[in-house]
Amino acid sequence: MKIETNKSHRAVIYCRVSTEEQTLGGSLDYQEKECISFAQRHSLEVIRIFREEGESGRSGSRTQLNALVNFVSLRKNDISYVVVLKVDRLMRNHIEFYALETVLQKSKVRILYVLENNENNSNGKLARGISGVMAEYESNVNSERTKAGNREAFLSGRYIKKLKGYSFKINPLGKKQIYPNEDARYIIRGFELMAKGIYSQREVLTILKAEGFNSYPQAFNKILHNPVYCGFLPDTQGVNNGEAIKGIHEPLISKELFDKVQDIIDGKRPTATPRKRNNPSFPLRKFIRCRKCGRFMTSSFSQGKLKKYGYYHCSKCTSSTETRISKDVLEAVFLEYLKSLNIDNEAILWLQETVIAVFRNKTKYLEQQRRALDKDKKELEEEKSRLIHAVAAGRITAEDGSPEIQKINAKINEKQILLSDMVDSLDVDECWNFVQYFLNNLAEIWAKADLGLKQKLQCLISPEGFYFEEHLIKHIKTPYFISIFCSKTRDFKSKGG
Structure with a gap:
């Protein structure tokens, strides 16, 4: 040549x-x-x-x-x-x-x-x-052979992906299989430490690292959730109706130990790990203030003859019984307080008009952008279709057509990404109906809400907290929410006070 x-x-x-x-x-x-x-x-x-x-x-x-x-x-x-x-x-x-x-x-x-x-x-x-x-x-x-081989390996119980704690060897049948290696002891110890219920995942990983194990938090979390370590292969390919298969490899831990750790991670078993700052049993904790020192109050249960009794109390003024408030009493008064808030209809009307005007201006612009992107994408798809037909018909060569098709594909993907990033239009009337329901049913919503929503609602109404004295709720200063939306801004005294 x-x-x-x-x-x-x-x-x-x-x-x-x-x-x-x-x-x-x-x-x-x-x-x-x-x-x-x-x-x-x-x-x-x-x-x-x-x-x-x-x-x-x-x-x-x-x-x-x-x-x-x-x-x-x-x-x-x-x-x-x-x-x-x-x-x-x-x-x-x-x-x-x-x-x-x-x-x-x-x-x-x-x-x-x-x-x-x-x-x-x-x-x-x-x-x-x-x-x-x-x-x-x-x-x-x-x-296709690789996919078929992966399916065959899974159905026969062979795990063929890299896995911490195992190495690949050839089994007696001449097939690649995982066998425990030097890291296996760290995996076993990690599960055993987690099962004690006294350590967090990070604490267990710190212990293992000090002993020579090499990993990081996200990877260790995956290890603790991987059933392969107790001998079962998850059906990630959907070839066994989603059901796991018993592996032929040597498991590092028992199924009972694996399940116990899953329950602890999911919060289904009691642990001795430090208590979280937010306790769902005491939603007003760190929200009510001590009337003597002004600090936010904490909370705890006291064991009575027949049951436990909850109290809000000040961690500083511990010797004073005046700052010790029954959970049942305080939360009942707070619920009555929420019921007493009279929402000003004129304020709601003003808020509605303002919100709807801003919303419609925003959605009008977004809709214009959406239509323009849709139009551009359709034109690109039509141009791509014409090029593909031209190549198939021999009017242009594949050498000339392929690069242009690739460029068009890139442009189509770009338009699709922009479209995907745009938030779908909301029904403004439906949203506003919810806002009105929310403002007029604060007590009902607070009573049924989880801890997170309770705390958000409390911060919305009175972000600096409140005092409680002789069944009287007192604000440090009139909260912005109440001054704008409520016709009554006085302190609330319960009917039983």
Whole structure:
């Protein structure tokens, strides 16, 4: 084969393997050696070698391939050729291949293959096209075989993914299987420490790290939730109706220990870990103030003869019984206080008009933007469809059509992302009905709400808290919410006070 140079004899070499195992096996070295020998036979000066270690040929977005394209595109590098062993080393997707070839042609760079036909005529192009299609076919077949192999492994109870605490070995049947390694003891100890119920996950991980274990909080959380450690494989592929399968590997812990840890993590079992600051039994904790010192009050239960009794009290004024308030009494008075709040209808009307005006202005603009994006996306999809039909009909070549199709796909994806980021329109009337219901039913909502909503409602009404004295609720100063929306701003005294 005679090579006619169009700029110089300068060339770069590209080598690729798909897996780390191939990297270790010397395939890259073989490719490099053959490519260098080919370049020497044709008097090509090799300027740089790009080695792709363990990246798939199904995608055109690869680290070293992208670096190669950028390198040869620079005029100062004066590159005329890219030397590669075979078509399938460069790409296993024919559309991506044509797109790459077009990009290189624009830089007047030609691809040369060590083991393929390099004739620059119709026969040569056909031969390389067939090689590319066969490479893609082989890739698809390998992908299907891999998926089938994964299904077969799962159904036979073999776990074939990397897992902390295990290493891969070949079992007596000649199949790859996981076996416990030196990290297994840390995994076992981690579950045992968690099962005690006296440590948090971070505390357990700190203990294990001090003993030599290497992990981080998110990974350790996944370990504690992974049933493979107790011998069961989760059906992540949906091949067993979502049901886990008993693994053939050696489990590190028992199913009972795993379930116990899950219950502790999910809060279904009591633990001796430090009590959370927010206690759902005392929603007014850190909200009511001590009338003597002004501090926020804490809370606790006292054991009576027949049951426990809850109290709010000051942690500073512990010797004073005047600052000790019954939970039942205080919360009943607070509930009556909420019922007594008379919402001013004129204030509600003003708020409604203001909110609706702002809302409609915002949604009008968003709707305009949505329609414009929808229109642009439809036009791009129509343009893409025309190009695909033109290529299929032979009106334009795949070399010319594929790059344009890729560009259009990128633009369509960009429009779709923008559309996905836009918040769906809300029914403003329905939202406002909820606001009115909320303002007119504060007591009912507070009584039924969880701790989080209770505290938010309390902060909305009186963010600085309140005092309680002889069944009288006193605000430090009139809260903004009450001054705007309530017709009564006086202190509230319960009917029983």
